Amino acid sequence: MARLVLTAAERDAVTAAVAAAEAGSDGEIVTIVAARSDAYHDVALHYAVLALLAMTAIGAIWPGIFTPFDRGWEAADLSRDLLALLIAQALAFLIVRVLLAWRPLRMALTPRATKARRVRRRAVELFRVGTESRTAGREGVLLYLSTDEHGAEIVTDAAVHRLVPPERWGEAMAALVVAVRDGRAGDGMVAAVSAIGAILADYLPKTSDNPNELPDRVIEL
Incomplete structure (x- = not known):
């Protein structure tokens, strides 16, 4: 109603x-x-995608930051680091999406x-x-x-x-x-x-x- x-x-x-x-x-x-x-649900989606891309940029600038050992992008660590990056991207997307499900915050962040x-x-x-x-x-x-x-x-x-x-x-x-x-x-x-x-x-x-x-x-x- x-x-x-x-x-x-x-x-x-x-x-x-x-x-x-x-x-x-x-x-x-x-x-x-x-x-x-x-409802501006698309705005929440846009912010969530930006958060995902931010994790990608962070992972590219500081290789290994999402893993406990900082060994850079060495071949032996690539699979581990890519998996950690994927998890970080998913978490960032979901956290932002859930936070912006609250309408007042979504409205405040809408341009x-x-x-x-x-x-x-x-x-x-x-x-x-x-x-x-x-x-x-x-x-x-x-x-x-x-x-x-x-x-x-x-x-x-x-x-x-x-x-x-x-x-x-x-x-x-x-x-x-x-x-x-x-x-x-x-x-x-x-x-x-x-x-x-x-x-x-x-x-x-x-x-x-x-x-x-x-x-x-x-x-x-």
Whole structure:
């Protein structure tokens, strides 16, 4: 079962913020909050392989280091030293792999750029499934927050992308990320939704014949 990020009161506040933001624009805002965007198991595997390769390098630089007798790479000792190196490689791989099975450590060791790419990829996937082309005027905006990575993305449908310069979303993103880092995910979502609503009102003002085509409630994954 997915870990819920927001409290009931925070979910209600985000839903109310979406309804208020859409009251001034034809744009439709979808909000999604996830605990994380990826498990990063491949990162653990990469570190384990690096540990294995490190044992290989150590064995090459200091022949015989993994055996009790330092005789170098002499022919008589080659089989023994290769077996010891193989054991050291296997142990290094397994130890690192087991340690990084602990998610907090795995997340801490995952490069920031990798996290940013995974958050973006997940946001685009969710946008394509639940927001893209789901409104008559293609005026949907997805606000996606991934709390473990302290990352957020705004993905827009065709009409919004065509009208709104990308740099306009910076203020909404900044308000959200700062609040999340302070442990106030709900406040950050409300602030970001309000900022997005103000931008949409500038470029896609409300018309009388525009229905509410997407749900206002926040989705938690």
